[in-house]
Amino acid sequence: MIERLRAWAESYTKRGRYSPVGFLFHWVMAALVLFQLGWGFWADWVMPGGDKQFAYQVHSAAGLPVLLLAIARIFWRMLVPSPFNDADRQGLQTKIAHTTAILFYISFFSLPLSGWVMWSSVASGPLYVAGVMPWPQLPLGDLAPMSRFALLDLAEDIHVASVILLLVLVPAHVGAALKHHFWDRHDVLRGMLPEVADWTDTRKGGGIGCQRPSLGRSQKLADPKHRLAGVAAPLAQPPQPQLLGEVGRGLPDKGRVAGADALAPVAVAGRACGQAPAGSPR
Secondary structure (H helix, E strand, C coil), X not given: CHHHHHHHHHHHHCCCCCCHHHHHHHHHHHHHHHHHHHXXXXXXXXCCCHHHHHHHHHHHHHHHHXXXXXXXXXXXXXXXXXXXXXXXXXXXXXXXXXXXXXXXXXXHHHHHHHHHHHHHHHCCCCEEECCCEEECCCCXXXXXXXXXXXXXXXXXXXHHHHHHHHHHHHHHHHHHHHHHHHHCCCCHHHHCCCCXXXXXXXXXXXXXXXXXXXXXXXXXXXXXXXXXXXXXXXXXXXXXXXXXXXXXXXXXXXXXXXXXXXXXHHHXXXXXXXXXXXXXXX
């Protein structure tokens, strides 16, 4: 079963794309991290009381899944390595990217673990993963009060430092992905986005990726499917020779020749997609 799962995932990674499992890991964790950053800042501003207690409960319920997903993602990466794409051929930039990934994983562990210690140090009530599955507290209740407060202070420092680390890593990661995609024209971001299947031509003789040719300005002028002299012909109507003749009479000789030449690539593309050229028997 593991070999079949690995073969299925490698059908994506060998094309420079992440598998659907890796895709879900990335974007679910990204959404949780962004939510936690925003919600955590808001929870700090809430006045002490029931609302603040509820805010910390939601914060912990969304933070514990980050820990579990990080562990599962490491096991998945051990089973199915990441695809080799353009970002892995950039020398120093590649080393920086790998260092950034390691720092992300450190924060994925340090934030929920330090939060777990903080919650258990003050005995703030039960913990739940995603608000559903119970999660035990750490056995810190038997420690002396001074020891628990010292541990709480240390965990809070680690938590704040990890948040600052994420505030640096997230914009750097997003900026690097956009730079690879728009500036360098690399395949990094495309490999982490949903894969859209090619359009399939269901007509006779059509195939995958058989698309209608794009028309230039001169071709649109000669094509009756577009607006001619304020009259829009139906899209489904085939080119009419008499209509082309009417248009041709309004053009100079060179214009009529250019209009006829403009239809040639359209006819060739139509034959490639299983269409008969205008005026030919079907």
